[in-house]
Amino acid sequence: MSLIIEVEGLNKVFRVTRRRPGIVGGLRSLVNPEVREVSAVRDLSLAVERGEMIGLVGPNGAGKSTSIKMMTGILMPTSGTLRVAGFVPLHQRRDLAARIGVVFGQRTQLWWDLPLIDSLRLLQHLYRVPTDRYQDNLQRLRTMLELDEFLDTPVRQLSLGQRMRGDLAAALLHDPELLYLDEPTIGLDVVAKARIREFLLTLNAERGTTILLTTHDMDDVEMLCPRIVIIDHGRKLYDGTVTDIRERFGGDRQLVAVLDPAEMAALNLDEAGLPTVENLPAGVRVMQAEGPRIWLSFTSEAMPAHELVAWLGTRYRLRDVTFQEPEIEDVIRRIYEEGLLLQEEEATLSV
Numbered sequence: 001m002s003l004i005i006e007v008e009g010l011n012k013v014f015r016v017t018r019r020r021p022g023i024v025g026g027l028r029s030l031v032n033p034e035v036r037e038v039s040a041v042r043d044l045s046l047a048v049e050r051g052e053m054i055g056l057v058g059p060n061g062a063g064k065s066t067s068i069k070m071m072t073g074i075l076m077p078t079s080g081t082l083r084v085a086g087f088v089p090l091h092q093r094r095d096l097a098a099r100i101g102v103v104f105g106q107r108t109q110l111w112w113d114l115p116l117i118d119s120l121r122l123l124q125h126l127y128r129v130p131t132d133r134y135q136d137n138l139q140r141l142r143t144m145l146e147l148d149e150f151l152d153t154p155v156r157q158l159s160l161g162q163r164m165r166g167d168l169a170a171a172l173l174h175d176p177e178l179l180y181l182d183e184p185t186i187g188l189d190v191v192a193k194a195r196i197r198e199f200l201l202t203l204n205a206e207r208g209t210t211i212l213l214t215t216h217d218m219d220d221v222e223m224l225c226p227r228i229v230i231i232d233h234g235r236k237l238y239d240g241t242v243t244d245i246r247e248r249f250g251g252d253r254q255l256v257a258v259l260d261p262a263e264m265a266a267l268n269l270d271e272a273g274l275p276t277v278e279n280l281p282a283g284v285r286v287m288q289a290e291g292p293r294i295w296l297s298f299t300s301e302a303m304p305a306h307e308l309v310a311w312l313g314t315r316y317r318l319r320d321v322t323f324q325e326p327e328i329e330d331v332i333r334r335i336y337e338e339g340l341l342l343q344e345e346e347a348t349l350s351v
């Protein structure tokens, strides 16, 4: 494996001029502008292997788009080092452009008044894609993205989902090894979202295209990104797998067991009216019961899931067992709200 994105200590500070209110204030701002600094990205380090699919997650204004813009070379970093596909984006923008594709979900690089196919032809010339490569790629993308039904339709008449498929085709005409996607499923209905996700998974699996995407959609994260980077206020809060974040910050897990109805009915009830399971292992609690169903909360540290199932299995005639995992959205919200990771870091530092 080799790295396609190498970011070290990246910072971006915007200097924003604030206009004072009123006519006099406006004149004063002209002579003596009030300048404020906004730290959009702070000390960001990131290493992405070729072929990874990685999600950049964070609330509005966290610094996701700014990071991507620096990685494409359209924005100059204030400090830090940056290499993408072996190039320094800002200084080797043209070389880099041949190796990457970019799609901003809320904007399009297609021409509104032209049929989609004409936009694609124009982009072929603009990006100097050799004709046979263009033909091969177009043929493949037409099938994968099912473009034929609207290839001759002017872009302004396309639905949002069709336009996104057109934009993906436009970004992939030159076979880039890295694709940046900024909110690729924003505003799409469930069917269109599913189609885009399926396409991205195939692209990644079959062509090994590295995909870095920003999203607010937790289903995108669940379905597309084995690895996520969470940023807030320009700072990286977490970098790791979705499974790991759930285990570390998801709090308790829940097991729902369906017991034999007669066995369930024979259980004693405690003061809260919940069935008592004798000698429950430490860290496991009865949360709820309904008919033959019983909800147990536990942490993986208290008892691994399979051991808990085995423990129950030796005492009761289990009819069924399911697990309810914490929603990734809730876990991430807790991380923002509670700054859990920063707290952890501070605790480690003060030890």
Ligand SMILES: Nc1ncnc2c1ncn2[C@@H]1O[C@H](COP(=O)(O)OP(=O)(O)OP(=O)(O)O)[C@@H](O)[C@H]1O
Pocket (backbone or CB within 6 Å): 014, 015, 016, 038, 039, 040, 058, 059, 060, 061, 062, 063, 064, 065, 066, 067
């Ligand atoms: N050109 C600019 N000039 C001044 N400030 C900017 C500029 N671009 C971004 N910012 C500021 O930098 C911060 C990060 O913005 P950025 O667009 O990167 O966030 P984001 O995580 O992509 O947000 P969103 O999810 O809303 O797209 C914000 O405070 C924003 O106001």
